[in-house]
Amino acid sequence: xxxxxxxxxxxxxxxxxxNWQEFWQRExxxxxxxxxxxxxxxxxxxxPYPSGRIHMGHVRxxxxxxxxxRYKRLRGFNVxxxxxxxxxxxxxxNAAQKNNTHPARWTYDNIDYMRNQLRKLGLSYDxxxxxxxCNPGYYRWEQLLFLQMYEKGLAYQKNTTxxxxxSCQTVLANEQVIDGTCWRCDELVTPRQMNGWFFKITDYAxxxxxxxxxxxxxxxxVVTMQRNWIGKSEGLTCDFKIEGSxxxxxxxxxxxxxxxxxxxxxxxxxHPLVETLIKGSKQEEVIRNFIHAIIxxxxxxxxxxxxxxxxxxxxxxxxxxxxxxxxxVYVANFVLMGYGTGAVMAVPAHDQxxxxxxxxxxxxxxxxxxxxxxxxxxxxxxxxxxxPGLLADSGxxxxxxxxxxxxxxIEHATAQGFGTAHTTYRLRxxxxxxQRYWGAPIPMIYCDKCGVQPVPVxxxxxxxxxxxxxxxxxxxxxxxRDSFLKTTCxxxxxxARRETDTMDTFVESSWYFARYTCPxxxxxxxxxxxxxxxxxxxxxxxxxxHAILHLLYSRFFTKVLRDLGYLDIDEPFTNLLTQGMVIKxxxxxxxxxxxVVDPNDLINEYGADTVxxxxxxxxxxxKDLEWNAKGVEGAFRFINRIYRYVMGHKELLAQxxxxxxxxxxxxxxxxxxxxxxxxxxxxLNIESNFHFNTAISGIMELxxxxxxxAPLESDKTRETVTPGLIHEAVQTILLLLSPMVPHFxxxxxxxxxxxxxxxxxxxxxxxxxxxxxxxxxxxxQVNGKVRSRxxxxxxxxxxxxxxxxxxxxxxLKIIADKPVKKIIIVQKKLVNIVx
Numbered sequence: 159x160x161x162x163x164x165x166x167x168x169x170x171x172x173x174x175x176x177n178w179q180e181f182w183q184r185e186x187x188x189x190x191x192x193x194x195x196x197x198x199x200x201x202x203x204x205x206p207y208p209s210g211r212i213h214m215g216h217v218r219x220x221x222x223x224x225x226x227x228r229y230k231r232l233r234g235f236n237v238x239x240x241x242x243x244x245x246x247x248x249x250x251x252n253a254a255q256k257n258n259t260h261p262a263r264w265t266y267d268n269i270d271y272m273r274n275q276l277r278k279l280g281l282s283y284d285x286x287x288x289x290x291x292c293n294p295g296y297y298r299w300e301q302l303l304f305l306q307m308y309e310k311g312l313a314y315q316k317n318t319t320x321x322x323x324x325s326c327q328t329v330l331a332n333e334q335v336i337d338g339t340c341w342r343c344d345e346l347v348t349p350r351q352m353n354g355w356f357f358k359i360t361d362y363a364x365x366x367x368x369x370x371x372x373x374x375x376x377x378x379x380v381v382t383m384q385r386n387w388i389g390k391s392e393g394l395t396c397d398f399k400i401e402g403s404x405x406x407x408x409x410x411x412x413x414x415x416x417x418x419x420x421x422x423x424x425x426x427x428x429h430p431l432v433e434t435l436i437k438g439s440k441q442e443e444v445i446r447n448f449i450h451a452i453i454x455x456x457x458x459x460x461x462x463x464x465x466x467x468x469x470x471x472x473x474x475x476x477x478x479x480x481x482x483x484x485x486x487v488y489v490a491n492f493v494l495m496g497y498g499t500g501a502v503m504a505v506p507a508h509d510q511x512x513x514x515x516x517x518x519x520x521x522x523x524x525x526x527x528x529x530x531x532x533x534x535x536x537x538x539x540x541x542x543x544x545x546p547g548l549l550a551d552s553g554x555x556x557x558x559x560x561x562x563x564x565x566x567x568i569e570h571a572t573a574q575g576f577g578t579a580h581t582t583y584r585l586r587x588x589x590x591x592x593q594r595y596w597g598a599p600i601p602m603i604y605c606d607k608c609g610v611q612p613v614p615v616x617x618x619x620x621x622x623x624x625x626x627x628x629x630x631x632x633x634x635x636x637x638x639r640d641s642f643l644k645t646t647c648x649x650x651x652x653x654a655r656r657e658t659d660t661m662d663t664f665v666e667s668s669w670y671f672a673r674y675t676c677p678x679x680x681x682x683x684x685x686x687x688x689x690x691x692x693x694x695x696x697x698x699x700x701x702x703x704h705a706i707l708h709l710l711y712s713r714f715f716t717k718v719l720r721d722l723g724y725l726d727i728d729e730p731f732t733n734l735l736t737q738g739m740v741i742k743x744x745x746x747x748x749x750x751x752x753x754v755v756d757p758n759d760l761i762n763e764y765g766a767d768t769v770x771x772x773x774x775x776x777x778x779x780x781k782d783l784e785w786n787a788k789g790v791e792g793a794f795r796f797i798n799r800i801y802r803y804v805m806g807h808k809e810l811l812a813q814x815x816x817x818x819x820x821x822x823x824x825x826x827x828x829x830x831x832x833x834x835x836x837x838x839x840x841x842l843n844i845e846s847n848f849h850f851n852t853a854i855s856g857i858m859e860l861x862x863x864x865x866x867x868a869p870l871e872s873d874k875t876r877e878t879v880t881p882g883l884i885h886e887a888v889q890t891i892l893l894l895l896s897p898m899v900p901h902f903x904x905x906x907x908x909x910x911x912x913x914x915x916x917x918x919x920x921x922x923x924x925x926x927x928x929x930x931x932x933x934x935x936x937x938x939q940v941n942g943k944v945r946s947r948x949x950x951x952x953x954x955x956x957x958x959x960x961x962x963x964x965x966x967x968x969x970l971k972i973i974a975d976k977p978v979k980k981i982i983i984v985q986k987k988l989v990n991i992v993x
Contacts, residue, residue: 167803171413171765176902179277187917188227188282190238190975192691194727200692201227202671204700204708205242208268209249210288212275214740214747215701217470217757218773218783221898222737222848223699225774226283226699228897229844231282231788232921238692240674242289243269247663248326251596251633260632261596262624267290267752275758279766280900287677291666296597296673298619299683300665303600305612306722315610319428319495322350328592329354331662332496333709341707349428349453353661355600361713363388365584365728366713375733377780380705385500388704389584394568396504398423398476398575401484405434409503414567415560416505419526420478421516422542424469424490426500427452429601435472435487445470445489447868452491467492467515479576480567481553489750490515496586506542507534513542526552527560528876591660595633597660598622599963605647605654613656614648622660622813636660667708668715671695689985690797698731705736735848740773747785755785767899768794774850774898797902800861800895804888804906806870810881811888812911818887827878827932834929836860837922839892850898857894860887885910890922937988938963940972948989956983963989 168711170593182188192198203223207215212263227239245265254261260777269290276283278950289296295928307313325345334341336386350616359366367388370381393412400407407423425432427449436445448470469490476487492511493502506516507525516523525534529547546560554570555563571577591600601613601620615622636658647654669683675692676685677874700708716730739746742753771793804811821827836856843853864887868879890909896903896916907916930953936959939945950959960981973993982990 169798170680174905175766178901178904188284189286190284193236196236199230200238200695202695203696205244208243208245208265208272210268214755214757219737219774220281222769222779225891225897228283233814240287241283244667245292246597255633275830287674289677294619294621300598301601301618315355317353319349320352321347323347327593331589332586354589357588357590359588360585362714362717363585369728377736383705384710392581394577395580396571401475407501408499409501410498411503415563416508417480419505419507419524420485421522421524422485422504423476423487424493424502425502426493426495427489428495429500439473508542526550534672591659592662595635602657602660603654608647608649611649662713668711689725694727695731697733699735702736706988735778744786767902771899774852777806778849778851811885822880826883829867829883829887830928832860832863833890834925837924837977838929893922934986938966939990940969943970945969952980957988959983
């Protein structure tokens, strides 16, 4: 095989990279199938949205994944490394309208362009598994899963208050609202009453929480974020009867020990009992105006705004079932209808927010938990007391420790029939309805006679119409397209209408990793046998910004797919790497900040391997990468140095070698030792934490040792290094470096006379004995100050180190006649005599 012919030592990266990319594509070098004889390894980077161009964040993310894939292949694993496109979504609609084209054409043109960009990076994907979520061949199975979830009660419809983004003109799931704003456009989100479809993720809340303990390969930060988002709380659900009515106001509290200290009730402005409470009141109009005002304030409030606590008395009271106290009911701006029951029992003596509200509106403050050794008076308190203590003014539970009283009070409420122990979660069901065109249609039908009906399975996929019924708008929503809207009822055959909402695009990305195992399967969403072979994903890679949205939904979908009989795993991703951002001028690269560096420009100037090497060397993968143009130039110079060296030794290196190593001089020994120390170091750096930066640094050190001991110019060689050892060192450098810079190493591997491509070779074998140092230099300290250095054998015992330290002349001058208290030894580094 001859890929590139070189007439000189010039590194012609454009020709070399193009030729090897063509070779890999022609030979389908990274096509993979199930092989029970080899251990499988599934590595996956979060698939991109086809925006039209890759950016440096993509380069870094996909380079990390590619290094892992190539490394594992060299280690003998059967590696699945696929790529596809998260292709539905609002940006395509906006871009299509702006460019007067259809979102489908815009999306597929972008996919073609970006696929070519990814190929130019030399990424070792099995392109035969490529998927695009906007393809009916993909979303037909998503529609089937929806119908199966509907049949199981996991997909349902309800009228509810939803998060509405006016800018995007669509509903957002709770997880897509970040600090009160839209996750995509940063506009403030407003509440709106709408009918929509939901996935019952709350049915899996406890399992989602419990199984976080299985994710030992995930960053602690991500696990904590999910644990907090699920938000399990245990406590008491209790009913307060509205005075003069049969209506009940339900509350949930994690502090039942304070329930005797309730002095008012706070409810959300959107609470369903508000109308009942204020109807006929003399203040009805004033209260309505107040409610309207605080809802408007919530809509306009920015995430970091400090909210002034405000409320208004409804004129009604509720009765505390524990002591019969009559407590006023307030509408308050800090109570959220979407959390708990939308009603909060207020205990100002033991909650700071309630305390401030009570002081503002001159409401009673009644302490009922008295910390040991203190006395509390509501009139004299300057802040709420949140510490445990003994109960006071608490009926049967007076003088009981507050920690014990919690359970006793719950048991009492249960026995009396007005309360019960309850576990609640912050997690809410996932609203998936979107009022946009470019998404997967929800396969449901509305019949005036038969009600809501599922689309028959044999009629799937329910294809998103790509015709344009309104010439001025290629993205007209489905309710404006009569040819789609009008249909027949599958139950009675009469006239009916289709659901016109499309699915949240996060639905597509919640199961794509499973479809990669069988992307051309035509009988079901997932080929169970293939999924059994490949799943779970061994290493998943993506940004920490997906900690809640995508990662939580994927975990939920995995459990649903398991319960539907498609999978046999509980969790989708065994290990998770959240790579840092690419930073320039102190900020994340973005068009709006004008600090974007186009990878295409870098590839054209330096080559893909240089860009890959820089992105891997500049920082550990989990840290932010600070852009540095000099760093790119440095990576380019390093590659060129290796190229010139190998081509300069081409005839020597092309000579066949039987692999037998013979040591003839100290230079041979030094190079052989450094070669195997580097194998050990690079292997450890990759296996332990994917610190490619330190791995590359180790390879650089080996190359420096090589060029020092065996430089190109023979007259500079003090000792003649055995050719076999130069051959070993160069082959090792190329094998270790090949996952990072694949085109470059493939070319030089061939130039050395190897007939088998480098990516079909094995990772260098470590000779642990060869890697051992013969001598070590230990720093000798006395009372922590450096006084001398000891040259000792590498296998020296601690006792021998102590003897040599105590006989060192420099140390003895300091010790003199002072007694030695102890001797501290840090293996292979230092010895410290404490006097």
